[in-house]
Amino acid sequence: MAQETEQQHPISIYFWIWGLLFVLSFFSYMVDYINFQGPIRWSLILLFMFLKAGFIVSIFMHMSWERLAFKFVILGPPIALCIFIVLMGFEADYTFLTRITFFGEGATLPMHH
């Protein structure tokens, strides 16, 4: 039997999150404008990105009011994606290293006899 979840919430929460999204976007833009570099740049970019994404999914897309089983089903596979990202990070690093080692200036190509 289909159970209708109550989807009406006070409209004010949407306005608050909407405003917050503008603020977070402004901060993201400022990271580039102020010209942070290195780890502080990347951590701030990622922080604001995940905050914005989190608010959009949980409030605008109503995820925070859905049942836990459904949350698992939808949010689980992207966790697998994160693991894939880590793996590809290792792969790309390795590719870069081998390119430097074997195809860089002054590198000797391995000879197979």
Add this chain to the structure above:
Amino acid sequence: MSEAALTETEDILLEGTRGVVTDFSADKQTFHMPWGKAMMWFFLLSDTFIFGVFLISYMTVRMSIRDAWPIPSEVFALSFGGEPIPLILIAIMTFILISSSGTMAMAVNMGYRGDRNKAFWLMIATATFGAMFVGMQVFEWTKLIVEEGVRAWSNPMGAPQFGALFFMITGFHGLHVSAGVIYLIVIARRVKNGFYERTRGNYEMVEIVGLYWHFVDLVWVFIFAFFYLW
């Protein structure tokens, strides 16, 4: 034997976990939501993987090549007769898409309140913002192709792979936005004509469109962070 009373957190966790068990072991239906909404979520999950692999390949390429990657804040700067302002067009595009997410959320709310007229106009506003976004993306592409000489196989600013990745990722996203604009207009017209009054008696369809539109905004959040800022 008496047990200590559960804390509120423990109580919520236990109830949630019990809920997961009962949902998955139910004999008729696992997800207690209308099938249209569940299917849209599943489509969005698959789309997450599509955009996910595009962005992951972008990461892999950029990490593994020895050529310098074009600096986005220079590539995407615009000057209005003076100093070039970095990323200004992208900032405006982000602003527009977030505005459209807000109007969409309000449209869904109006739909559930039964206010057909407001829901219609808010959906049209959302579609307009979306169309503006695509227009700006077209301008960006034109500028890069015609003025900067960016191609899918080379560009004068750095790594030759830049064009292929940029056009593929933003192209797919722009296509999704365009499809969303059409989708919004079709459903908005149905809302206005009272189609959902006659056939269903509810405005879940507006919420389903909303899910798609918020997803489009979500993808832009990731593209903005990884491609333009990083």
